[in-house]
Amino acid sequence: MDRDLLEYAVELVEEAGGLAARWFTVASPRSGAGGASPVEVEVERLLRTRIAARYPDDAVLGKESDISPGTDRRRWVLDPINGTSLFAQRVPTFNVLLAVEDAEGPLAAVAGYPMSDELLYAGRGLGCWHSLAGRPVRQVRVNDHERLRGALVEMLNPLAWSEELLLTLHRELYLQPWTKGDVDLATGLADALVIAGAPIGYEDLAVLPLLVGEAGGRVTDLSGRDVLRGDGSVLASNGRLHDALLELVAGLPHGRDFAALRERADR
Incomplete structure (x- = not known):
């Protein structure tokens, strides 16, 4: 270019x-x-x-x-x-x-x-x-960590995540709040990033393929699709952990069902 x-x-x-x-x-x-x-x-x-x-x-x-x-x-x-x-x-x-x-x-x-x-x-x-x-x-380059258990994953908007997604990741990974997720992943401080819940807009996602990919990482949505053509969720990783992370979240709902929570609270 x-x-x-x-x-x-x-x-x-x-x-x-x-x-x-x-x-x-x-x-x-x-x-x-x-x-x-x-x-x-x-x-x-x-x-x-x-x-x-x-x-x-x-x-x-x-x-x-x-x-x-x-x-x-x-x-x-x-x-x-x-x-x-x-x-x-x-x-x-x-x-x-x-x-x-x-x-x-x-x-x-x-x-x-x-x-x-x-x-x-x-x-x-x-x-x-x-x-x-x-x-x-x-x-800068992503790190070369290959161990899934205890991998450091930054999370964005966890209050809107489904309970299933949050608990599954919590059991296997070290989760911490998103600070500067793109920088932390690209410089090797974080192993992966997860965004779920409310879909992220295209303008927010457009930088990720290059910022992550040119640093040696990989980015998709949580179902493994092209992040710019996916459902607005994000899984970005150092690449080595990506398939294992996709397998970990496969089939899980991404967002919290707030309607069901309200119905439960009204009972």
Whole structure:
């Protein structure tokens, strides 16, 4: 792929992250038409403006605005504030996500954590790279752990998981809350990531195939399908544990049945 495009994507996320960081202590919770907060609208507007200036023929798919059609076969996918509830509660682990796709699939991906001055980015065939607060940029790889029992797995949204899924994973794995899951997996700190319950939107998922794959890992939904064409759940791993993890969760419901819980509580 074009290294210039990846470098420009990184620059965009850095600039967008700077804007988000300035809003961090003053932004209001989600409000207004469509539920978007002012900071989300402003960050996405900034990204769209910069992309249109450099690549006017590219399409843009955002989270807070309609798709901007393009004449090229390339598309940029934006999530201006991933972790809106974290942002609103002043939890500094929200991030800015940007992915680029072409006719062959994922082309570039960037995840930026503005409050820790941290970036994880990857390009097709170019590897996965990590930078933190001015330290030298380094290429990163997943770990080579092969033992399922006690594997460290970060979990997102466990309150919405089915009891069966949560208990099954708890018996076999070391579960901990999601902090910076993509960074932790790609740098070898975590063995796997699981997202279940409420389906995750495409804008949130679009960065994962490259960030995980270029670091040597594997990502699917919990049924083993392509994560970008799946059910909105996520299983990302170091690759060595992936088949065993899929076998562990096979046939289990992913989300909690809240209707049944309410019915049980009303009895």
